[in-house]
Amino acid sequence: MAALVFSCVAIAEEGRLQKECASCHNLTGPVAQTLKDAWARKGPDMFYAGNKYRQEWLVSWLQKPQRIRPAGMYYGDHIKPGPSGDVIDAATLADHVALSKDEAVAIAAELMKNKPHDDLIAREKIEPGTITKQMGEMNFDKFWGCMACHLIEPEYGGFSGPELYTAAKRLQPEFIASFIRNPQAWEPKTWMPNKEVPEGVLQKFVHYFEVLSKESDHAQ
Amino acid sequence: MLNKLLFVVLLACNVQAYATTTEAPAHAREAAADNYKAYCMQCHGTQGNGKGVNIRDMSATPRDHTDAKSMSVRSDETLFKVIKEGGSSISKSILMPPWEGTFSDEEIRDLVQHLRVLCKCQFGS
Numbered sequence: 001m002a003a004l005v006f007s008c009v010a011i012a013e014e015g016r017l018q019k020e021c022a023s024c025h026n027l028t029g030p031v032a033q034t035l036k037d038a039w040a041r042k043g044p045d046m047f048y049a050g051n052k053y054r055q056e057w058l059v060s061w062l063q064k065p066q067r068i069r070p071a072g073m074y075y076g077d078h079i080k081p082g083p084s085g086d087v088i089d090a091a092t093l094a095d096h097v098a099l100s101k102d103e104a105v106a107i108a109a110e111l112m113k114n115k116p117h118d119d120l121i122a123r124e125k126i127e128p129g130t131i132t133k134q135m136g137e138m139n140f141d142k143f144w145g146c147m148a149c150h151l152i153e154p155e156y157g158g159f160s161g162p163e164l165y166t167a168a169k170r171l172q173p174e175f176i177a178s179f180i181r182n183p184q185a186w187e188p189k190t191w192m193p194n195k196e197v198p199e200g201v202l203q204k205f206v207h208y209f210e211v212l213s214k215e216s217d218h219a220q
Numbered sequence: 221m222l223n224k225l226l227f228v229v230l231l232a233c234n235v236q237a238y239a240t241t242t243e244a245p246a247h248a249r250e251a252a253a254d255n256y257k258a259y260c261m262q263c264h265g266t267q268g269n270g271k272g273v274n275i276r277d278m279s280a281t282p283r284d285h286t287d288a289k290s291m292s293v294r295s296d297e298t299l300f301k302v303i304k305e306g307g308s309s310i311s312k313s314i315l316m317p318p319w320e321g322t323f324s325d326e327e328i329r330d331l332v333q334h335l336r337v338l339c340k341c342q343f344g345s
Contacts, residue, residue, distance in 0.1 A: 035254050075262055077275055085271025148263060148274050158274035160262040164236040184321055191259050194321025195306075 020097070021046070021107075029116060031187060039074050048186070050115035052175045058108035061170070064129070065096035068170075070151065072174035075160040075191075088159060105206045120185055124174035129199040131208050136208030144195055152212060168190060168206075168213035176209060177202045239260035251338075258320065260331075263315075268338045280313035291339035299332045 017027055024043035031045065032038040049058075071088050072078040080089045099107060141147040150164045157164075162191035167176060176187070180202055183192040196203070234284075263272040263282040270284040285291060294302075301309055303324070307316030319328065336342060 032242050039258070071273060074258075076257060076266075078275045079266065081266055085275055086266050086273040143314070146316065147276055148315050148317075158262075158273055158277070182321070184332075185313060189258070191260075191262060193317035193319055195317060209288055 011213045013106045016103075017107060017110060027114070032189050033191055034037075037078075038159070038187070041071065041073050043108060045187070046111055047114050048117050049111040050119050051117040052171060053107050053111070054170065054172060056114050057170050058111060059101075062099045062104035063101055065098055070159040070163065070167075076082055102183055105200050117186070120178050121172070121174045124177045124181075126173045126177060127203055128205055129203060131207040133208075133211050135210055136204065139201060140208060144197065144201070146195075149192065159214065164209060165216045166213045168209040169216075174205045176206050189207060226243055240267050248330045248333070251327070252334040255323065255327060255331060259319065278315055280292055280307075282316070285335055285338040288339045288341035291335065292341040292343060295343045296332050296336075299335060300328055303328050303331055 005060045021027065021043075026032075026041070026045040029045075032041060033045075043167040050171060068217050072093055077198045078089055081087075113196040137152070145159045146164075149161040151159070152163075152166055154163075179192075180195075180197050183190045183194055230238060254262075259270075261272060263278075264270055264275050264285055265272040265282070268285040269287075272281040275282060283290065298310060302312065302316065303323075304318065306318030306321050307313045309318070325330070
């Protein structure tokens with residue numbers, strides 16, 4: 001009986017995802033293989049959500065969504081020319097639908113089942129470790145130029161990629177390493193370049209994002 | 221009969237040749253413009269003048285691709301190299317990323333030609 005009730009809830013959540021989320025999120029794959037398809041995306045891909053997100057983060061974000069991509073999915077749709085260059089056109093960015101706690105818990109559990117990329121995740125071994133914020137920043141800004149596209153605090157960095165000051169709370173560490181190692185393996189048409197980051201530096205980025213996330217906790 | 225067949229085959233070949241010499245470049249030009257819009261515009265700007273949405277905190281300014289003066293001192297080979305391998309390959313800023321993991325050599329050659337359209341210039345002119 002309990003099993004029956006449980007599976008009915010699961011079916012209900014699946015229906016809800018299809019009805020209310022599939023219009024903007026790709027829940028089933030395949031991934032966008034052409035620029036046209038990549039430009040048409042109205043929200044991030046969710047068909048590999050179980051390989052990417054931390055479940056507890058999904059539950060809390062879905063109840064109180066905060067902006068992650070300062071210039072939206074494709075920055076080109078959300079910028080306008082200004083006197084000293086292109087600027088974000090905030091009026092074109094919409095707020096995300098928020099769910100109740102029960103809905104968020106159920107939908108997060110449903111999303112976490114989407115795991116087509118266990119193979120990519122299994123290749124990553126994250127060693128425990130730490131790094132000073134200064135050294136992390138040096139790597140991120142000066143040596144690897146990641147700050148061009150990513151914010152590492154609300155007031156510093158670039159805008160075309162997702163902010164990374166909450167990355168460690170949002171993302172599984174193996175996903176972070178795997179995506180930086182080869183962004184095209186996840187999203188063939190992504191506007192993030194493969195910078196050929198070596199293993200040791202990948203580890204340092206993961207540790208750096210942990211430091212940043214702890215700091216953004218204190219700030220709140 | 222054989223003659224007729226040969227004629228049809230030749231005609232088909234002609235159409236084929238026509239398609240590759242005139243339509244393919246147009247298609248390539250369009251694809252290069254799209255690639256520029258998706259990948260380069262975030263830093264080099266909607267106008268290609270180096271004033272993209274990302275530049276606020278960057279320590280080096282992206283090249284103004286509409287500036288014939290600075291673009292004409294670069295050969296097509298150098299432009300190809302800097303797009304494929306990134307700024308550091310020609311002793312320029314690492315903020316200019318390598319795009320080898322994103323594009324084929326063919327697509328990079330088409331991007332070089334797109335830059336020539338933007339600057340309305342050639343190497344040495």
